[in-house]
Amino acid sequence: MTRDKRNQRIREFFIEKTISASGIASVVIVVLIFVFLLKDGLSLFKIESIQDFLSGKLWYPISDPPKFGILPLILGSIVVTAGATAISVPIGVASAIYIAEVSSPRIKEYLKAGVELLAAIPSVVLGFIGVVTLVPFVKQFFNLPTGLTAFSGSIMLAFMAMPTIVSIAEDALTAVPRSYREGALALGATKWQTIYKVTVPSAASGIVAAVMLGVGRVIGETMAVMMITGNAAVIPKSIFQPVRTLTATIAAEMGETVRGSDHFYALFAIGIVLFLITFFINMIADLYLHREKR
Amino acid sequence: MAQIEVKKLNLSYGDFHALIDIDLSIETRMITAMIGPSGCGKSTLLRVFNRMNDLIEGVNITGQVLIEGNDILNHKADLIVLRKEVGMVFQRPNPFPLSIYDNITFGPRVHGTKNKKILDEIVRTSLEDVLLWDELKDKLHRSALRLSLEQQQRLCIARLTAVKPKILLMDEPCSALDPVATQNIEELFNKLKNEYTIVIVTHNMQQAARISQRAGFMLLGELVEFGDTRRIFTAPADKRTEDYITGRFG
Ligand SMILES: Nc1ncnc2c1ncn2[C@@H]1O[C@H](COP(=O)(O)OP(=O)(O)OP(=O)(O)O)[C@@H](O)[C@H]1O
Numbered sequence A: 001m002t003r004d005k006r007n008q009r010i011r012e013f014f015i016e017k018t019i020s021a022s023g024i025a026s027v028v029i030v031v032l033i034f035v036f037l038l039k040d041g042l043s044l045f046k047i048e049s050i051q052d053f054l055s056g057k058l059w060y061p062i063s064d065p066p067k068f069g070i071l072p073l074i075l076g077s078i079v080v081t082a083g084a085t086a087i088s089v090p091i092g093v094a095s096a097i098y099i100a101e102v103s104s105p106r107i108k109e110y111l112k113a114g115v116e117l118l119a120a121i122p123s124v125v126l127g128f129i130g131v132v133t134l135v136p137f138v139k140q141f142f143n144l145p146t147g148l149t150a151f152s153g154s155i156m157l158a159f160m161a162m163p164t165i166v167s168i169a170e171d172a173l174t175a176v177p178r179s180y181r182e183g184a185l186a187l188g189a190t191k192w193q194t195i196y197k198v199t200v201p202s203a204a205s206g207i208v209a210a211v212m213l214g215v216g217r218v219i220g221e222t223m224a225v226m227m228i229t230g231n232a233a234v235i236p237k238s239i240f241q242p243v244r245t246l247t248a249t250i251a252a253e254m255g256e257t258v259r260g261s262d263h264f265y266a267l268f269a270i271g272i273v274l275f276l277i278t279f280f281i282n283m284i285a286d287l288y289l290h291r292e293k294r
Numbered sequence B: 001m002a003q004i005e006v007k008k009l010n011l012s013y014g015d016f017h018a019l020i021d022i023d024l025s026i027e028t029r030m031i032t033a034m035i036g037p038s039g040c041g042k043s044t045l046l047r048v049f050n051r052m053n054d055l056i057e058g059v060n061i062t063g064q065v066l067i068e069g070n071d072i073l074n075h076k077a078d079l080i081v082l083r084k085e086v087g088m089v090f091q092r093p094n095p096f097p098l099s100i101y102d103n104i105t106f107g108p109r110v111h112g113t114k115n116k117k118i119l120d121e122i123v124r125t126s127l128e129d130v131l132l133w134d135e136l137k138d139k140l141h142r143s144a145l146r147l148s149l150e151q152q153q154r155l156c157i158a159r160l161t162a163v164k165p166k167i168l169l170m171d172e173p174c175s176a177l178d179p180v181a182t183q184n185i186e187e188l189f190n191k192l193k194n195e196y197t198i199v200i201v202t203h204n205m206q207q208a209a210r211i212s213q214r215a216g217f218m219l220l221g222e223l224v225e226f227g228d229t230r231r232i233f234t235a236p237a238d239k240r241t242e243d244y245i246t247g248r249f250g
């Protein structure tokens, strides 16, 4: 064996080991985070039953005795997320279809740049813009006592989910082989029929994954919702009321708790709930993305 | 009677002249084979007949192409009707990633058939056309992508016969298939020519000789020679045709 070859093999060996070490490290870190979360979060259940925690209607963490019912927070998250999904999915998927299938190459470039720009806006900035423009508008337009409502939050979050949905769904549509479209057009299908009967169904799993990842982003979002939804931990009766989400609760209260207090553990327990929700959503997205590859 | 009349057809992609002064007439219920070296314009010519070149930017076409007397190059021509009459089979089988049933009913549905009974009947007769019915009748709701390549190509033909076209265009329909599958598909063509006018592009000269009644030899965008297949292969009039079929170039 020549020396060059041996050097090369040694180099390959180190490169390979470095890469696998980083791979292992990332897994270990995730596991550690989860263990840490579990350790502190589960401590809450020594003083509060899981049942009461999940279905309790009152969240008074610093009254005496404290009440750690997160039902209003869960509902707050669900209402805001559902609203954001209802707004962002149809618009996002339609935009993706327009960009991938209809627009001219030039317009396509501009639109894609626009979507990336939207994705690049920090959420706190979006939240700020929302507070100054959207909130007063909602208050006036619907004649409400306050514009800080679940509805405003949904609109704002829809803007955050949209870039994810558009860009991933657009990738999925673009990846549909040209031959499918040609086959459909050659059978006398119109452009529109080709899109909704062949191209979109062919990209369906990718589109579902796009939606799930967009929704995942919405559930995990904190800053903007905190600024815009009014932060009232009450069970919402309509989307035009202030709500508070799981994420906003952690962010708002973490600074005021004493390390090791019941309140502190309760916030970690909320973290577990959030973790599980996002984990399942990402898992579903992943499932669909992989189904496409098969 | 001629089903397709081509008169002084010229086509260019931008400033590249891909078809030059093509004149030919394709007869009803016969197999016409187009042969020639790679890049000579066979696919381009075929794609004129169902106006698939419209999808490409910068294509410029002049001349006349009459299908049953209608000039299909006229911009008033109804592409949807045209493509229903003139179906195309592609080089690689391209079934949609849908069920076998949905693949076949795609055409009839876009052309307005909604009745489930009629659609069921179409699926049956179309699969019978391509001799797949017995194999697939219990698997109609499986994904078409799980079929073998030969079955997929047959399915793509069934997808066409489902809309009852008059003309079938085939662009190297066997090039993705193994010899046995190719032979089976060739047998199928023989059967189909009783009902359809078939224009087939092929690289395989034996195939052209075996299955076609008319043949055309193209070179660099020109139709060098066109006529009875047996005559083209036994007594070519043009030196270039002779060189090509005897394998001196190509
Ligand atoms: N979209 C296009 N834009 C520009 N030139 C093209 C385009 N499509 C084909 N051509 C050119 O036109 C000529 C004819 O192409 P065509 O595909 O019709 O050839 P072909 O005879 O079918 O070849 P093959 O046997 O390789 O399939 C080739 O020189 C090709 O490079």
Ligand SMILES: [Mg+2]
Pocket: B042, B043, B044, B171
């Ligand atoms: Mg070709």
